[in-house]
Amino acid sequence: MIPRPPPRDGSLGFLLLSPFRVQGYSVAGEATTINIPEMDVCFDMGMAPRSALAAKFCALSHGHMDHIGGLAYWCSQRNFQGMGPGTIVCDKRIEADVRGMMDGFQNLERQKTPYELITLEHEQEIQLKNNIMLRAFHTEHTAPSIGYVIIEKRTKLKEHLVGLPQEKLRDMKQKGEEIVNNLEVPLLAYTGDTLPGPHLLRDDVRKAQVIISECTFFDPDHKSRAKIGMHMHVDDLVEWLKVTECEHMVVVHLSRRTHLGQARKQLVQQAGKELANKVHFLMDHRTNRARYDEQAEAAQKLEQELESR
Numbered sequence: 293m294i295p296r297p298p299p300r301d302g303s304l305g306f307l308l309l310s311p312f313r314v315q316g317y318s319v320a321g322e323a324t325t326i327n328i329p330e331m332d333v334c335f336d337m338g339m340a341p342r343s344a345l346a347a348k349f350c351a352l353s354h355g356h357m358d359h360i361g362g363l364a365y366w367c368s369q370r371n372f373q374g375m376g377p378g379t380i381v382c383d384k385r386i387e388a389d390v391r392g393m394m395d396g397f398q399n400l401e402r403q404k405t406p407y408e409l410i411t412l413e414h415e416q417e418i419q420l421k422n423n424i425m426l427r428a429f430h431t432e433h434t435a436p437s438i439g440y441v442i443i444e445k446r447t448k449l450k451e452h453l454v455g456l457p458q459e460k461l462r463d464m465k466q467k468g469e470e471i472v473n474n475l476e477v478p479l480l481a482y483t484g485d486t487l488p489g490p491h492l493l494r495d496d497v498r499k500a501q502v503i504i505s506e507c508t509f510f511d512p513d514h515k516s517r518a519k520i521g522m523h524m525h526v527d528d529l530v531e532w533l534k535v536t537e538c539e540h541m542v543v544v545h546l547s548r549r550t551h552l553g554q555a556r557k558q559l560v561q562q563a564g565k566e567l568a569n570k571v572h573f574l575m576d577h578r579t580n581r582a583r584y585d586e587q588a589e590a591a592q593k594l595e596q597e598l599e600s601r
Contacts, residue, residue, distance in 0.1 A: 299594050303572035304341055308587055309540045312480060318544035318574055320508045320523075323358050326544065326574075327400060327478065331420055334502070340366040345373060348446050351381040351426060353484025354437035355389055357423045363390075364397040369406040377406040381418065381426065383422065384411040385436040414440070429494060431486035433522045435597045445478040467568075480504070481538075485545065487519070488528040493535065503538045506545035510555050526555070530562045532559055533571070544574045552576045 307314045318324040322517065323338030327347055340362035344350075352360060354564040367378045382390050391410065398404055412428035420426050424446050425510060431437045450473055452507055481500035485494065485508075497503065508523035509515070518525035523545075533541060546555065552573055560568040574582065 299551070302575070303577065304343065305577065305580065306584070307541070307572050307574065309581055310574075312502055314502070314504065314574065315339065315540050316574065318506075318546075320460070320506075320545045320547045320566065321358055322548070323361060324483065324545055325362065326504060327440075330479070331424065333426065333442075334366075335440065336484070337363040341370060345369055345375060346482055346585075347474045348376075349379045349381055349420065349426070350391070351440050351482075352383070352386075353431070353439065353482070354383070354435045355386050356435060359485070360390075360393070360470050362513075364405070368397075368401075368405045371405055377408050379410060381410045381428075382562045383411060383428070383438045384413045387411045399531055417443070424425060427496065429491055429497070431484055431491050432489050433485045433487070434453060437484055437486060439486065439491065441478050441494075441500060442480040443496065444479055446475045446477060448473050448475055452529070456568040462572050473549060485523060487522045488524060488532060492532055498535060499537045501525060501538060502542065502561070503536060504542045504544060505532075506523070506548055507543045508545050510546070510550045526562065530559070530567075533563055533567050538570065541571045543571055546573065552579075562588055568594060 300495045304315055304317050312405050313329050316326040321565040325339050326335040332347055333349040334344050335351050336353055336359040337350050338358045338361050414430045417425040418428045425439045425443045427443055428438045431439045432507045470525045478500040480502045481497045506524055507529045509518040509525045515525050525567050
């Protein structure tokens, strides 16, 4: 009897959560890479799929191998493809370790792979795009860890000034008067690996349009394992879901032992159908494909209606 062929590598998960695409791979202990193409950023780089090369930024949540194993390759491939140096964003507390890892690869290869490294402390920000900022916040894991929020900064004319002529507003601004309110709109939050805690109840996380959250354990008997490994259990996720104001929550970092169909049923039972409908499992390929096909069909019908008018 001839030997069986090797198992196929897992394909990338994909969700269209307008205006964002959330795509990548995430299995606990194996690899996590979450790409948001519209923001030019990947969160973590446990593996470096070709689709992740276009991201200008790689924001690391922590230094565990399943979250950084593809980092040096990502930098190398961007250079090889002529895409320019990749920019690594990481916790200030692991800066020396990240540099040491990258130096080790360069020593092995006997060549210099260009990259940029930006470090962030709690509450610090960098700019991703015009008016779009990436903010870091400390989380709680077995290694130094941070989560991220993508924030859009907007200005809005103060209500009592609405309707005034532009010349009047210009004069007031030239005199140094504040004529606008500064607003922050949380677009997307990424928690990385973390225990539940106050960091998940921050307004910029809780109110983000899309939240990408780990939930490693679903077995009722694994609550103690979740606490020891400093990961989320589904019980924690359900309690948190009740106070979030997100439109969508993407669950990543499930253990391979978790059956996705059972996880979905469990979520409906514990959170109720309305809240559970907000939740998408990144690696639930069949469900996500059916959802995308429905989106594509609806978009095609709308396009046809517009053309017929």
